Amino acid sequence: MQLNFWLLLLLLTINSNAVQFNQVPLVGPDDWNLNALPSPNATGHLVFDTISSLLQHWPNTRYHYGHTIVPGTIPTGTLLYHGRNDPEVPTGREWAATDSEFARVFCVEPVECWLLTLVTTRPLRVLYFDGSSANKMPDGPMDTQDLLAWGAVLPERATVEWEYERLNRMCDTLGFDAMQLNFEVMLCNFTDGVQIQTLSKLEEEPRFPHPTYATFHSSVWHDHSPGETRIRLDLPHAISFYDTVLVPSLVSSRYGKARRDHRVLGIDERDVLAVLARVRTIPSHLVLSSNSGIDWRTLFQGIRDRYTIRLDVLQSVLVEDNSVQRAFVLIQTLLGPYRLRSAVVPPPSGSDTAFAAPVFRLCATAHTLFADSESVQATFTESEQLLLTAVRETDKEICRTLVRMWAEGVLALTRDPASALSPDLRLARKWRAEVDRLMDWLGWSVWVQCRPACTAPQESCYLPGVPFSMEEWNSTTPRCVRLFEPYAGLPEWYAGIFAYFFLWDGGGILTAF
Structure with missing residues (x-):
């Protein structure tokens, strides 16, 4: 009774600045079960990764089927580029590139090459499509663009003949200044919000290797975080086709498929209408934050920063030397802010890991306590509810996996303190399988690396993908490529790829897909 009295008194005297109880998600004991795997239909981790990967070339090459649409802005004073074979300046709807290196490729030898440099004179409202959306x-x-243009996925229209019709329909109906696709900004009006800065006739030179390799240079700049920084996204109004509340019809079509095979094809009419309705709710004015004030991009990146390198090292420790002891030390470091003394004093006994549930809960809710409060959630957009769910589910599974391994290590040391987790191949294999499963489930593209790493100063790790490697567009194995003379690392057939990839036709570009 005395303990209960003092506990009650403590609860009643918490001041108003302390953490409120409604900030902790209302969950049952099963939610902190260390043996409960996530549902095979869960998509929070997919939303987390796609949002974390926006405007980055590498992950959107790897997962080139787009699943995210996000409004954003191109700030005043941003330079854009357009390459062509004549000095004519477009006046209607046309493409521009964010880097001059990419625009230069569209000057097809042996005729003249003109480079038009534009500058934005006001913020442009853009709608960004992730994946390899320009291909x-x-x-x-092209699935998500088709939905917004025609209300259906039409694979037969994924050709250049339909490119401008698709752009026209989106510009006419969506109310944006431009569509952001990969390296390209598809401007709805080449004279509204942009002005000509320079029109330059460039020196003629063979397309391969110099201009071609220059496109590699520019793509490498945007491979990983922070990616393309000249477009600023409005995440509180992001739309994801992994949102099972908004788009439930795609759940069954994804079942059993590898993530690289996930498509929007198969969406039903009701969900298409729901997506179009959500697009229409995007504010017509420039919005870069919500009433909640949460910086979602920074929150997502903070979680990735916390775990990316250390999970990679943990995997290598378990793969290379089967060292349970080293792995346990690293796991302790990973969980340092969450390892409650009350969980291990007195030492746990038996083989039940339930003693670690408070550690699991603290770890899994550390990044969302503020956002979980009712007062904050009352300010959320529907997109922010999805972003919060993505953080919850991702953080929870990372923590569940690591806390369970930590608890198993604690129990092993409790049973035999003298062993200090001496080599235990059985436990090492178990932990290695768990870390492999977790990293595969997360699917973070930053772990897809050249191994061994590229060491020459002129080399870069390159992930084959459209439009640079048409014959290897679905590869998951990167390679080291020399980006400067003497060039090396690309197959011989690449030297002529652009001759087949691009055809010139009266000032327009035809793609030979």
């Missing part, structure tokens, strides 16, 4: 391929990259 006219019938098997997925």
Whole structure:
């Protein structure tokens, strides 16, 4: 009774600045079960990764079927580029590139090459499509654009002949200044909000290797975080086709498929209407934050920063030397802010890991306590509810996996303190399988690396993908490529790829897909 009295008194005297109880998600004991795997239909981790990967070339090459649409802005004073074979300046709807290196490729030798440099004179409202969204391929990259243009996925229209019709329909109906696709900004009006800065006739030179390799240079700049920084996204109004509340019809079509095979094809009419309705709710004015004030991009990146390198090291420790002892030390470091003394004093006994549930809960809710409060959630957009769910589910599974391994290590040391977790191949294999499963489930593209790493100063790790490697567009194995003379690392057929990839036709570009 005395303990209960003092506990009650403590609860009643917490001041108003302390953490409120409604900030902790209302969950049952099963939610902190260390043996409960996430549902195979869970998509929070997919939302987390796609949002974390926006405007980054590497992950959107790897997962080139787009699943995210996000409004954003291109700030005043941003330079854009357009390459062509004549000095004519477009006046209607046309493409521009964010880097001059990419625009230069569209000057097809042996005729003249003109580079038009534009500058934005006001913030431009853009709608960004993730994945390899500029590539006219019938098997997925154009799906989300088709939905907004025609209300259906139409793979037969993933050709250049339909490119401007698709752009026209989106410009006419969506109310944006431009569509952001990969390296390209598809401007709805080449004279509104942008002005000509320079029109330059460039020196003629063979397309391969110099201009071609220059496109590699510019793509490498945006491979990983922070990615393309000249477009600022409005995440509180992001739309994801992994949102099972908004788009439930895609759940069954994804079941049993590898993530690289996920498509929007198969969405039903009701969900298409729901997506179009959500797009229409995007504010017409420039919005870069919500009433909640949460910086979602920073929150997502903070979690990735915390775990990316250390999970990679943990995997290598378990793969290379089966060292349970070293792995346990690293796990303790990972969980340092959450290892409650009350969980291990007195030492746990038996083989039940339930003693670690408070550690699991503290770890899994550390990044969302503020956002979980009712007062904050009352300010959320529907997109922010999805972002919060993505953080919850991702953080929870990372913590569940690591806390369970930590608890198993604690129990092993409790049973035999003298062993100090001496080599235990059985436990090492178990932990290695768990870390492999977790990293595969997360799917973070930063772990797809050249191994061994590229060491020459002129080399870069390159992930084959459209439009640079048409014959290897679905590869998951990167390679080291020399980006400066003497060039090396690309197959011989690449030297002529652009001759087949681009055809000139009266000032327009035809793609040979």
